[in-house]
Amino acid sequence: MTRTVDLNCDMGEGCGNDTELMEFISSANIACGYHAGDATTMRKTVEMAVEKGVAIGAHPGYPDRENFGRVAMQMSPAKVNEIVSDQIATLNEFAIRADARLSHVKAHGALYNQAARDTELAAAIAEAVAAFDKELVLFCLSGSPMIAEAEKLGLRTASEVFADRTYQADGSLTPRTRPNALIHDTGEAVAQAVKMLASGAVKATDGSTVTLRADTICLHGDGKNALEFAIAINRAMKDNGIGIRHL
Numbered sequence: 001m002t003r004t005v006d007l008n009c010d011m012g013e014g015c016g017n018d019t020e021l022m023e024f025i026s027s028a029n030i031a032c033g034y035h036a037g038d039a040t041t042m043r044k045t046v047e048m049a050v051e052k053g054v055a056i057g058a059h060p061g062y063p064d065r066e067n068f069g070r071v072a073m074q075m076s077p078a079k080v081n082e083i084v085s086d087q088i089a090t091l092n093e094f095a096i097r098a099d100a101r102l103s104h105v106k107a108h109g110a111l112y113n114q115a116a117r118d119t120e121l122a123a124a125i126a127e128a129v130a131a132f133d134k135e136l137v138l139f140c141l142s143g144s145p146m147i148a149e150a151e152k153l154g155l156r157t158a159s160e161v162f163a164d165r166t167y168q169a170d171g172s173l174t175p176r177t178r179p180n181a182l183i184h185d186t187g188e189a190v191a192q193a194v195k196m197l198a199s200g201a202v203k204a205t206d207g208s209t210v211t212l213r214a215d216t217i218c219l220h221g222d223g224k225n226a227l228e229f230a231i232a233i234n235r236a237m238k239d240n241g242i243g244i245r246h247l
Contacts, residue, residue, distance in 0.1 A: 004243040005197060006158065006216035007234060008139070010059055010108065012037045012045035013068075015222045022048050024230040026246035027055040027216065029106045029139070032087035035061030035069025039094075046094045055246035056095055057139070060087035061108030068222075069109040070176060077124035080111070084128040092132075103246065104158065105129050106139035113173065115146050122146040126153050137247050142212040143171040158247050159213040161202070163193040163233055164223055169204045171212065180205055182223070189229050190236045193217050197242060216247065 008027035011018045013036040022028065028049045031037030037045075049056045061069030063083065075083075088105060095102050107115055107125055115121040122145055129138050130153040140146040142159035150157045164183045166174040174181040183189045196202050196214045204210050219230050237244055 002241065002243050003197075004245040005214065005237060006055075006247050007219070007230070007237070007244050008057070008106070008160070008216050009219045009226070009230065010106075010221045012041040012059070013222055014041060015226070017221065017227050018045055019048060020227050021219075021221055021230050022052045022054055024227075024234040024244075025054060025219070026244050027057055027104065029057045029059035029104075029108075030091055031059050031061070031108070032091045034063045034083065034087055035065060035108055042091055042094045043097070046091070046098045046100065050098050050100045055103040056091075056100055057104035057106055058088045058091040058102060059106055059108050060084045060111070062111050069111065072110045072114055077120045080115075080121055081124040081128045084125050085132060088128065088132050088136075102133070102136060104137040104139055106160070112141070113175075116141040116144040116172065119145050119149055122149040123152075126150040126155055130155055139216060141171070141173070142214065143210075158215040160216050160218055161193075161196045161212055161214040162218045163189045164218075164220055164225075164229060167202050167204045167210050169206050169208045169210065171210045174205055184225065186225060186228050186232050189225075190232050193233050194236055194240060197237075198240075 007025045009025045011028045012030040126149045137156045138150045139160045
């Protein structure tokens, strides 16, 4: 059986390259209006995903458009549950109008990174997803406590790895405040993606090896080289006998 992997991308964030990116990915994480996006971008992105056979996922973030949802907020688990629930429901309305359905949920930015460390926030997100639809897949940082919190509720999870981000020794992503947080070279991003799938490991910034599981590979749609990365990684997967398929 041919091995497959999901290639996901954050979309509907007003970056102008969604149409091109949609050709090379299998799952779209669509901004739900809090950190980015609006009714028009949600409708158009959902419709494009349906046309291309790309899985539709909600991409809920903090209500902080000024900082693109990438600054940590001190929000109670109850409030996190509320905002995640609202964003899933909002995107679901656009999916229904397009005669489609949601397949997954992936938290955005600071909310995602905080939940990867904070079990209460992780549980709040998982509870919101489970209450909406237990058939939804929750994307979680590979190796993070978020996976266990979701599985307690009977949710299916996808362990997510990143082609365009560097890692710390504990398996967390290098904070964007550090100069080495992002991978800018296409060859380096491709090599990291291939290695994570081939060996189940990635080299951290301190030189140590982090073991991980790779069910889905993320590309950030707002990255300067997003389209170039998507094309190259898609090609590299196929060249290595790995199919691109949504979960």
